[in-house]
Amino acid sequence: MGRSAIYMVMGMTFMFLFFGKTMSDNGTEAFSNAIDYYESTQMFNIAEAGANLACNQIFLNSSWRTGFTNVPMNNGTFTVILDTVTYPNKVYMTSIGVYQQDTHFVKILLSPSSMAKFAMYSGNVSSAAKLRNGDTIDGPIHANSKLSTQGNPVFIGKATMGQLQKTAGSPTFLGGYQENVNITFPDYAPSAAAIVDLANNPGGTHDYQNGSELFLKFSVDGSGVCQVQYKLSSGDSYGAAVPLSTFAPTGNIALVDGKLHIEGTIKGQVTITSALSATSADDSHGAVYIDDNVRYYTDPLTNPSSTDMLAVVAASNIQIQKLPMRMDGAFFTNSSAKLKSDLVNDSPMKQLKIVGSLISKSIGSTDFGNGASQGANFYMKYDTRLEGGSPTNFPNPTNNNSFEVLSWFE
DSSP, X not given: OHHHHHHHHHHHHHHHHHHHHHHHHHHHHHHHHHHHHXXXXXXXXXXXXXXXXXXXXHHHOXXXXXXXXXXXXXXXXXXXXEESSSSTTSEEEEEEEEETTEEEEEEXXXXXXXXXXXXXXXXXXXXXXXXXXXXXXESOEEESSOEEEOSOOEEOSOEEESOEEEOSSOOEETTOEESSOOOOOOOOHHHHHHHHHHHTSTTOSSSEEESSEEEEEEEEOTTSOEEEEEESSTTSOOOOOEEHHHHOTTSEEEEESSEEEEEEEEOSEEEXXXXXXSSOOBTTBSEEEEEEEEEESSOTTTOTTOOOEEEEEESSOEEEOXXXXXXXXXXXXXXXXXXXXXXXTOSSOEEEEEEEEEEEEEEOTTTTOSSTTSSEEEEEEEOGGGGGOOOTTOOOSSOTTOEEEEEEEO
């Protein structure tokens, strides 16, 4: 009996020692985990604070590239480095938070904001200018006044507008829609002036002209080189083809106070403006005429790695001269985008397909057709490459200094 009691006491003692050690180890591990969590949270918060402070500095002054070095915060430090080389025309920000010898990184890619973030934008839309059956907008769309529909058009991206106006039918908003949204139409003049200045540099064949007309026809030869032919009057014959790199060494072409015509296939990157200096905007000054298809040599819809890019910035109207038509590029007009007058009554409708972005200050009641079955069957396909960066000198939503976050990695 006595020996059994001793064994029982010894067993109980062993059990208490075992469980006591286990409980002690668990308590120590829990405490250690709490310390690790606190330190990792501090590192994260410090790096996040550095990123937010740097973003605010860029918001206040878009040219700020100084960064921060070992700024004290919460018993740690943060350093922010701004890189403008890795991603051309963008700002790559790295915020480094340090706490108790450990480090956390927050990486952000910022890009200049551009109107090319929209598949379609209009500052003012006539109540009679309706998107109708068969019309499709595949990408973000904004109408600053109202978005008018009749029948069953389809909106694949998000739609924002001042007011949604439905005449009949049920439009489909696959990306949702939001009313009472105002996005001010931008001042295009700084962008146009920058294109004019670059085009006016010495060395181009005919990349800058003042007054009259300028007809441009792009093509790609058998060796894969983009060529440009030009003429100065509709009655003239096109001259010999000139390599784009010779015709416009900076990739910029400008006509000032004249009437610009464009057609053909583009390989590479080119920015074109029809600008104004001393004259007022009308169909002969600051206007752009799309005479025939404007296509990329490498179609971004089948090959997203395409590097072909076109921007067109017009002080007056952009007018489509034929249907059916395909236009690749980012198109901006400080007036209206519209069909040639004798096309608005065409029936049955023929397709107008734009791959890229169309930004128009206004859309009138008959700009794209004169009734439900007349004019253009509109198909807008957003070029998603524009999300990562707009063409050179394409107008910005507010001013040339605004930035938007493309990615935020924590």
